[in-house]
Each structure stands twice: as structure tokens, then as C-alpha cells.
Amino acid sequence: MSTIVRIPADVDRSDRLLGPFTARQLAVLATTAALLYVAWIAVKAVIAPPIFLATMAPIGAIVTVAVVTRRDGLSADLLAVAAIRHRLRPRHLVRTRGQTPPPPRWITDHATRTRPRPPTPVALTAQAARLPESVTQTGSGVGVIDLGADGLAVLAVAGTLNLSLRTPAEQDSLVGQLAGWLHTLRQPVQILVRSARLDLTEQITGLHSAAEQMSFELAAAALDHADHLADMAARENPTHRQVLLVWREPTESLAATGVRARWPGRSRARRALSTAARRAAQSRLLRRMNEAADVLTPLGISVTALEETQARAVLTSCTNPEGLVSAAADIAEPSAIITTDPDATVADPFAAETGFAPESLTIGTRHLEVGSDWTQTLAVTGWPREVTAGWLAPLLSHPGRVEVAIHIDPVDPVTAATRLRRQQARLESSRMHDTSRGRLTDPQVDVAVEDAADLSARVARAEARLFRVGVYLSVHAESEAELADEVAAVRALSASLLVDTCTLSYRAAQAWATTLPLGLDLIQVQRTFDTTALAAAFPFDSPQLPATDPAQAARPHGVLYGRDAAAGLLFVDRFAPEAHNHNLVILGRSGAGKSYLVKTEILRSLYRGIEQIVIDPEDEYRRLAETVGGTNIRLGAPGVRLNPFDLEIHTRDDGRRSAPPDALTRRKLFLHTLMQVLLGEQTAAQRTALDSALTATYAAVGITEDPATWTRPAPTLSGLREQLGRISAPAAAELAAGLHPFVDGGAYGALLDGPTTTDPDGGLIVFSLRELPEELKTIGTLLVLDLTWRRVSHPGLRRPRMITVDEGWLLLSQPAGARFLFKAAKSFRKHWAGLTVATQDCADVCSTELGRAIVSNAATQILLRQAPQAIDEVATAFHLSDGEQQFLLSAARGSGLLTVGGDRAVFGSLASATENAIITTDPGEIASSSAELDTDIEIDAAPPLSPLTEPNQHTTAREVMPDNRAA
Secondary structure, three states: OOOOEEOOOOOOOOOEEEOOEEHHHHHHHHHHHHHHHHHHHHHOOOOOHHHHHHHHHHHHHHHHHHHHOEEOOEEHHHHHHHHHHHHHOOOEEEOOOOOOOOOOOOOOOOOOOOOOOOOOOOOOOOOOOOOOOEEEEOOOOOEEEEOHHHOEEEEEEEOOEOHHHOOHHHHHHHHHHHHHHHHHOOOOEEEEEEEEEOOOHHHHHHHHHHHOOOOHHHHHHHHHHHHHHHHHHHHHOOEEEEEEEEEEEOOOOHHHHHHHHHOOOOHHHHHHHHHHHHHHHHHHHHHHHHHHHHHHHHHOOOEEEOOHHHHHHHHHHHHOOOOOOOHHHHOOOOOOEEOOOOOOOOOOHHHHHHOOOOOEEEEOOOEEEEOOEEEEEEEEEEOOOEEOOOOOHHHHOOOOOEEEEEEEEEEOHHHHHHHHHHHHHHHHHHHHHHHHOOOOOOHHHHHHHHHHHHHHHHHHOOOOOEEEEEEEEEEEEOOHHHHHHHHHHHHHHHHHOOOEEEEOOOOHHHHHHHOOOOOOOOOOOOEEEEHHHHHHHOOOEOOOOOOOOHHHOOOOOOEEEEEEOOOOEEEEOOOOOOOOOOOEEEEOOOOOOHHHHHHHHHHHHHHOOOEEEEEEOOOOOHHHHHHHOOEEEEOOOOOOOOOOOOOOOEEOOOOOEEOOOOHHHHHHHHHHHHHHHHHOOOOHHHHHHHHHHHHHHHHHOOOOOOHHHOOOOOOOHHHHHHHHHHOOOHHHHHHHHHOHHHOOOOOOHHHHOOOOOOOOOOOEEEEEOOOOOHHHHHHHHHHHHHHHHHHHHOHHHOOOEEEEEEOHHHHHOOHHHHHHHHHHHHHHHHHOEEEEEEEOOHHHHHOOHHHHHHHHOOOEEEEOOOOOOOHHHHHHHHOOOHHHHHHHHHOOOOEEEEEEOOEEEEEEEOOOHHHHHHHOOOHHHHHHHOOOOOOOOOOOOOOOOOOOOOOOOOOOHHHHOOOOOOO
């Protein structure tokens, strides 16, 4: 069990000076009494005292109850003031596109309540939640948000960790390291955990568009997948979480005020000094952001600054904008519905272009209608006494659309020590006052006294720092009834964590602005935390992978792998531009679901137009190829042959045939390698004879160094033996005799001797090696790898490809196969290709230098269930924590650990019923769905898989892969 951390009691609670009344309450009551006394002096000549007392007693009682009663985080008198302001403000705001008037007055309230209200609306770009005037990009590429009178702000996306996969000791270590970052804070910072609804429209539309160019079989599967995505989006409302860090710097014109005092009327000097102040604020913001990145990166929490376009997109998605709010909202009648004049002049073209604010905004008592979205914000007012690491995780990963905003305001140590001493004295005085009068002491006061003393001592010893922390929860829904249910669910979840929440009546607009990524806390419902208690909340805990593009977090790209641990959908785009390479390694024990997962990715990649080449040692991919109209080449089957003498000739898009300038030389070098595999090591004399015989073999069929002759039919292995027999040398005779089993009439001649019988073309090509005799496994594998490499490396056939090697340990056990995998892992990215290696035993991959290189060059890694005997080796190779090891030992079939770059997530594979019928290898499911086809018949090449419309014709990358951003 992780270390138990104690959250301090409310050490800032108000001291009771007289009975149950605090200083503020006494001041209100004294003011009321003075006003009543003045009224009595004014009317005592005309009103009898009993009548006056009878009239004024209810007023005094109402004021007394108002100052004593608390609701929604405020005393009743302040709540009444908020209600009056709410009633006097317009509550129905509507805008028309292209208008940028000043915003309503509630937007332009300052972050600190002590600032005076401006007499007129501040001339900001019209924003529905105090959004910026503009977003500009600094020279370092960081987008700076202009908040007008509230200063400047910058946004960064923070990486996340899954604490549930860590052991208690590891959790405590992470909490301690996070506390180190909190110790460095000197200015406020906001941590916002966003929960955005996944928009699968682009995925579904892309599938429907691509299906029009696919073969009938593949189109049916793609449309079924689109229906499956649409059904999940409608039924489950999947979400994606994103952690934002917000730093804000005020640009109070103190310096400009000094200029005004010294040089009245010199506006140029004031503007110059204001510009200098902004530059200084930008510099401080960037420095604070870089400090956070330096401290958090060793924890595994990346901090990625948002550039201008990304920051604008994040702000836009947070407010669901479709327009701007009219400046007339502040001066119209409360019940008026206000629209902007479409013919009005646009004051800020940039704001008109970006449009941060929603199309409409309705301010209710406790909720907002932001466009078509219903939102209500809760404030956290009570905390549990003792917690463990990551205690806030249930709220952070709530399945509904809930945004958690944490405002952290560090308190200077000197100020903290002084305040603690004074507060301790006040609380101790209250306790002694109760004791002296024989009253029972308040337990909350007792706890506050103890915590104040402890905090004071720890702050004095520099063991802790104090922070004023406000936590707010914004709940989103699509209707008022749904919002009520969601709010009830969130409050029930909070109560189960011993966290008290309250609604924010008559402050819904300010509360919503507080949960936007602006660094503004307009509610100020705060509590004092020490470093350890705040770090234990660990707001960077999430079971989901962070989005590669922060601006596109709600619109996933790539292939659906399944569900993550937060019940969301996990999409991975191996061909994303920011990917280091396109390779994937999958390790898992037998029966863990490796082949199922690989087939799922292959099928869904075919929907995107990514060509697939599969090296299948066990004939597991035949049904998939047959179902979607792919090409299944069963080496070793009667009539299936690959001629190793074929030159590298390809048909281009314009119908002309082309070849590399050194195609003949390359083929001769490969045949040298093939002969070495067939006959073993050769002497120098044998290599010389072989080289002469190869030249003569090609010349015998009319193929010379002239490229014009390369389109002629290639020779065969029998021709090579014939040419070796014509050379009068013992070395040539030995080679000719050694080739006898592999030519016509020999035991193995059916595989090598003769023209190629199957043209490997189409969107899915499967090379099945199961029917090859054991003696020919190495040779057949070499032929397949050679054919695959020629297809991938040819510049005229450039398109995205995935080359899958199932049961990779079989290839790694062969020197030629191991060298190919190593070369592919290193260089496939340059050819727009990705290598997928799936194998059972980690030792087969990690025990050799080549295997370790393959793993290290895979940007995407998947670990499924592991055997106890292999877990230590897997943990060492992949740097797994103890918690991750325990998960892999007990993971269900199809569930595993996904690593993309430095981020990890738990997921479970997911397929529709139609996809499952195509890719399953469960004999029971196969028997129940359809009878197996006869495996002894000859398999001809199926029609090429669309989007290739004709054999040997290749479309452009954009046509092949309609929804791939790399295109």
C-alpha cells in the first residue's frame, strides 16, 4: 500500500470573535444595527417604540440568518447579491458570424475581486468566456494568448502516466518527484484535464468515400466497420482526455502608470513601455514553461508547448464556438435576446476569422447553454482527511464529459509562516474561549489548530510549501435532463471519495470561465494545501494515450486498435508524419491474441488504402485474403513457383515498363546468395564458374546488358545447370551436380525450376510457407523476402505499405531472414513502409543483436499476456515497471500494453461481428460460421485488391490512402 498522506484541515477558517460570529459577520450585524439606530432617530418622534421594534425585528432576524447561513460556497447575503446581479444582467446572448463587438461585462471582470469594475465594457475581442483578444506566435514558436486586462497566457499539453500500473513504491516515488516541481512554483498555474467528445465523422466519411473505389468484398467490410463506429459513437459517446498546463502573467500597467504621472500626455512613451512590459511577460511565461518541462520530463511527463494554430484550435474546441457575443448584452434588458448586426463593421478581423465564442449563450441560475451544449460547474469545498497517491484519479477518468480545473496559487514561504502563526493564535484563542465558558470545543477547530502548528513547523524547516488551491468540475451534457443526471453522478462519485462539492448558483458564467484554459479563477473557492497533499492528487494520471496533435485530439486518425482502460477508443496512426518510423513489434505468449490483433490492423489499414504484404508461416491469413479479394500465394503447393531469375521489371502508371539501371547486376548478386543457401559455402573457383555461367544463362535467352532486352522471358535454373555443364572445369561440374535436386526431375524442382506462375499483385499479398518442405523453408523464405524487398524499394511503386511477419522467430532463426528483418527495420521508413513483427518468445527477439535492433527500431510496441518464465526478460528489454509486469502476467486474451513513443496505455482489441468472422482463427467459430474451403486445390491470384482498379496499375498516394495525413 502506498504512503498515506494527510490533507490539512481548513487552517484559513474564520475566527469566531463573539459567540458563533466571525469578524465579518459582526461587521455586517454592527452595520445593520447602526442603520436601524439611525432609522429610529429619524422616526422616533412619529412611531411608537413597540411598533418600530415589531417592524425592524424581522429585518434584523433576516440579516442575522443571512450572515450565518452558508450555501453554494457563499454566505446567504453574498449569495443574494450574486442573485441580484444575475437578474440584472442579460441571460440570452446570440451572435452573428463576422462581428466582433466588445463582450458582456461579466466577461471583462478582473481575476481579482479587489479590482474595481470598469465603468464601461473593456474593448476585448468578443468572447463568451473571457477569451483572448488574439493569439500570436513568438520567435520560439510558442503561441501567446492575449487576455486583455488580465495579461498574457501560454498553453502546453502535458503527457500522462497510468498510476494504476505502478506499484505503491513507484507511485510514492512519482508523487515525490511531482512535489519537486511544485516546490519550484513561484507564480500561479492552472492544470486543466479536458474531456472532449470524440468526433468520428471524418473516420466514417472516409470509409464511405474509400469504399466506392474498393473491391466488392473489401467495400462490404469497410462499410460494416463504418456502421460499427457510428453505432459506438451514438451508443457510448466516447471521449478523449487531455491535460493542459496554463501559465498566466498579468500585464498591469504599473510602469505605464508611472509614465503617465511623469510625462502626462505622452502616449507614445506609454505605448512603448506597454510593449516592453508585454515582451517581459512573454519572456517570463516561456521561462516558467521551460522550467516545468525540465522538471517533469524525468517523470515521464512530457510538456509540449502549443504554437499559435494549436492554441487557437484548443481554445476553439473548449468553447464550442460558432460566433461572437454582442457588446449590447451589458446594456440591454435582462430578458432581451440580443443579436449582432450583420452589416456592422468588423473591428477585429482576426477575431472574426477565429471566432472563439459560441453561437449562443444562455446563462441560467446554475447552468449554461453554450450553443447546443448544457454545462454546469461544481466547486470542491470539502476534502478527505487522509489520501494515497492518485486519489483524484476516479474524477479524472470519469466516463462522462467532465473537465477538472485545478488552480494552484503558491504562497510565499515568509508570508505563509506569518499567516500560519497568526491563524494559529486566533484558533487557539477561540478554543480557549470555548473552554473557559464550559462549552465543548469544535472538533474542526481542534484539528485546524494541530495542522496549523504542524504546517508552521514544516514551512519553517523548508520541508513544505503552501498553496491556495481551487478545484472545479464542469459537467457537460446534451440536454437539461441528461445534465441533471450527470451532475448527480459526479456528485455521488465525489462523495464516495469523501470530496464535498457545491453548485455555484448565480455564478454559472464565471464558473464556466474558470474551467477554461485561461489561468483565471473567478470563483475563488480555495483551500490551503501543502506540497505533499497537493502532489498526491497527481493530476497527470490517465489511462489514455495523449494525442500526437493537440489540436486534433477530438478527431482521431489512424487505425482503431480497441478500447483503452478509460473505456474510450484507441486509434493509432503508424504513418503519422511525426512518427519516428512505421514499425511495430508484438510479443505475447501462445493464445494471447497476436494474430487476431495483427489481422485486425491489416484489415482496417486496407480500408485506408495501405498495401499489405504478409509472410505467413502457418497459413493463418488465407481466409482473410480470400474474403477481401487479396492474393494468396501458397509456396510448396502444386503449380505455385517463383523463378529466382526474374528481373525487377515494373509497370508504371502510364503503362510503360521500367527497371532499375542495375537490375541485371542485382539479380546476379542475389543468385550468388541463393546458390550459397542451396549448396553451402563455395570455393573461389566455384564462384568464378558460377558467375560466368550466370552471364551465359541470361545471354542464352537474349538478355544482355542492354535494358531493351530485359523484358524478354527470364531463364530458369535448368538453364543455369546446362551452362555449368558446358564449362570444362571441375568446380563447374560440382555445382551442376549439386543443382540436380532443384531442377526439372529433381525432388525439389517444382519450387524453383520454371517460370513464375503467380503474379504477386494487389492490395493484400499473402505468402504462405506452411506447405514448403522443411528442407526448402530457408530457400522459400529467401525468395519471398527478395520479392518483398524489390516491391518495397522500387521508386516507381512508392505508396504506403505494411510488411507483416507472423511468428517472427521462424525468420529470426534463419540468417537470411534475420538480416532481412534488420535491414527492413532500419530502412523501411525511407520507402514509406512499416514492418510488423509478431512472435511468441521474447528470448527469440532479445537474445541476439539483430533482434534487439528490431525492437529498438519499432516506434510502436505491443505486449500481450506473457509467461511467468519470460516476464523478467521482457521487463528488462522494455523497461517495465513492477505494476506493468503484474498486468501482463494476468492480462485477458486480446488485452495488452501499447507503447507509442514514450507513452503507454492498456487496451483491449475490438472488432465488429463481421470483422470477427473474417479474422478469427478459433476452430469453433470458423466451423459455426462456414465450412472450410478445400486447402488442396491450386490457388490462383485473385483480382487485384482495390483501390487498384487494374492489374499492375497504381494510383497516387492520395488516391490510395484518402484519410492518411502523410499523403
